[in-house]
Amino acid sequence: MKKILHKASDRGHANHGWLDSYHSFSFASFYDPEKMNFGLLRVLNDDTVAPGMGFGEHGHDNMEIVSIPLSGELEHKDSTGRNEVIHTHDVQIMSAGSGIRHSEFNHSREKEVKFLQIWVFPKKRDIEPLYEQKTFHPASRINKLLTVVSPDGNAGSVAINQDAWFSLGNFDPGKQVEYKIQKSGNGAYLFILNGEAEVEGNVLSARDAIGVWDTDKIKVTTNTYTELLIIDVPMELN
Known part of the structure; x- marks a missing residue:
C-alpha cells in the first residue's frame, strides 16, 4: 500500500472577498509541484461564495x-441553454467534452453557498458535452457509503466519463468502515468533510485528506460523528 497525507492546513488558499477558496491541488495562483493531482483527480476546491456573487461565464x-x-x-x-439551481444534497456533473461555456452564481442574495468543485480527467476526449444532477438525501447514507457518481450511473448515481466512483457517507462515532477500491489500477482519495477518523493509521480531522493506492481496500474508524467523501480514480491515464 502507498499513501499520501494532505492536511487541511497545507491547502492553497485564496480569499477574493466574494470567493473564499481552499485548493487541495495546485490551482490558479497556488502551485505546489507535489500537489498537481492524485491519479486522474486534478482539482478539489472547497469554495465559499458570498450572496449574489459567483463565477462569470468561462469555458x-x-x-x-x-x-x-x-x-x-x-x-x-x-x-447549451441550460439554467439550473443545484441544491444542498445535490450532486452535479458536467462533462465539458469538446467544449462548453458556463457560469456559476450563488442563487441566494442573503446566504453564502459552500460547495466542492472537483475535476477529473476524462476517459474519452471531445465527446458531446453532457450534464446531469440528482439529489441524494443524507438519510440514504447514514452509517454507510452511498455511491453518487459512477461510470455507468448505476443505482441512481450520476454518470461520469471516466472509470471513477464518488461515495458519500455519514457515520456515528466508533464505526468501522471498509471501502473496496472499485477497479484494479485505481486509488482512493478520502476527504473528511466533518468530524475525525483514523484511516490506515492516520488520524484525520475536518478537511484533511489521504490518498491510498497499490491496495484493494481502505479501512476507516470514526472517532466522532464523521462525514466523508471518497473519490476512486485511475492512477494513470490509459
Missing part, C-alpha cells in the same frame, strides 16, 4: 467537473 473542455453543494444553492447556466 472548459475535456474535463469531468463535479459540483457538490454543502450548504446553500448554486445557480448554473451554460452555453
Whole structure:
C-alpha cells in the first residue's frame, strides 16, 4: 500500500472577498509541484461564495467537473441553454467534452453557498458535452457509503466519463468502515468533510485528506460523528 497525507492546513488558499477558496491541488495562483493531482483527480476546491456573487461565464473542455453543494444553492447556466439551481444534497456533473461555456452564481442574495468543485480527467476526449444532477438525501447514507457518481450511473448515481466512483457517507462515532477500491489500477482519495477518523493509521480531522493506492481496500474508524467523501480514480491515464 502507498499513501499520501494532505492536511487541511497545507491547502492553497485564496480569499477574493466574494470567493473564499481552499485548493487541495495546485490551482490558479497556488502551485505546489507535489500537489498537481492524485491519479486522474486534478482539482478539489472547497469554495465559499458570498450572496449574489459567483463565477462569470468561462469555458472548459475535456474535463469531468463535479459540483457538490454543502450548504446553500448554486445557480448554473451554460452555453447549451441550460439554467439550473443545484441544491444542498445535490450532486452535479458536467462533462465539458469538446467544449462548453458556463457560469456559476450563488442563487441566494442573503446566504453564502459552500460547495466542492472537483475535476477529473476524462476517459474519452471531445465527446458531446453532457450534464446531469440528482439529489441524494443524507438519510440514504447514514452509517454507510452511498455511491453518487459512477461510470455507468448505476443505482441512481450520476454518470461520469471516466472509470471513477464518488461515495458519500455519514457515520456515528466508533464505526468501522471498509471501502473496496472499485477497479484494479485505481486509488482512493478520502476527504473528511466533518468530524475525525483514523484511516490506515492516520488520524484525520475536518478537511484533511489521504490518498491510498497499490491496495484493494481502505479501512476507516470514526472517532466522532464523521462525514466523508471518497473519490476512486485511475492512477494513470490509459
